[in-house]
Amino acid sequence: MPFLAVALFGAYGLAGVFGMVAVMYALADVTGIFRDAGLSVTSRACDPWTEVLHDLESGATDVALGGLWVPGMSAGSSRALTVIGQLNHTCPKVIVRREAHPDFALADLAGQVVLAPGAGGSGPYAVTAGLMREAGVDPDRVDFVRDLSTSMLVELFVAELGDAIVLDLVTAVELESAGHGHVVYRNLEHGGLMPNSVYYCRTDRVEELRDRLTRFVAGVATAMNRLPDTPAETIDGILRTRWPGKDLAVLRQAVAQMSAGRVWERPSRSTPPPATGGCACSPRTRCSPASPPTTSSPTTAS
Missing domain, CATH: 3.40.190.10 (Periplasmic binding protein-like II)
Incomplete structure (x- = not known):
């Protein structure tokens, strides 16, 4: 089974408070969406967060989850990074x-x-x-x-x-x-649209990883689509497992507010990442949430 390693920005670790945004990843993992797509996915939280960059560089990890600003500010530098998926539509x-x-x-x-x-x-x-x-x-x-x-x-x-x-x-x-x-x-x-949490990888590995990346982001997209119909006990199980020291009622309330606030809404049009690294996003455009990586020229979402 193809394998994909994911490194998480420390605060996005599935036990971290910002990791609530990554509930879709956990849902895809726990309910077997990745497995059914023929993909084995592992993840680890990096603290300090800059370890995600070291792991990407060394090849210890394939994909990083973190702020959009990292690939954005690296554009044009020797560290070529490509955004391959957007995890949130708004910022909680x-x-x-x-x-x-x-x-x-x-x-x-x-x-x-x-x-x-x-x-x-x-x-x-x-x-x-x-x-x-x-x-x-x-x-x-x-x-x-x-x-x-x-x-x-x-x-x-x-x-x-x-x-x-x-x-x-x-x-x-x-x-x-x-x-x-x-x-x-x-x-x-x-706050309007704010796709600040993204998955990104080394640009020089996009073609090598394309099949696995496609399965991965498609799995996250499937989790987003299934969230409204997911049994409450499944979500509760994820929350208890990932945040054992937190009050379940508090976590439920946070998830409910994030769902109502369109955090995991998928826009009807997407902005594919450029093949040359960086990100196709600007404050008025969108990364593609859970869209496969592409080498097409970036387009602007209206």
């Missing part, structure tokens, strides 16, 4: 404040201290700052506390440091459940 980040704020707008953050975890990547800050710019708000008017881990900044937020914190959905639901804050802004509702 939220902003939490201590008090409920039904009429909250990003402009309300001006002059405030916002905690933006960044020990594993720049996403919480970069995404929030970008959305602020799109809303006509200057991010320089906000005092961001960055580059520390989520756990540390959550601890500090609970201890009254800062006015708001940018979080993944699981941690935000935990904070709300514990009475330590309220979600006042959801990227799923206001």
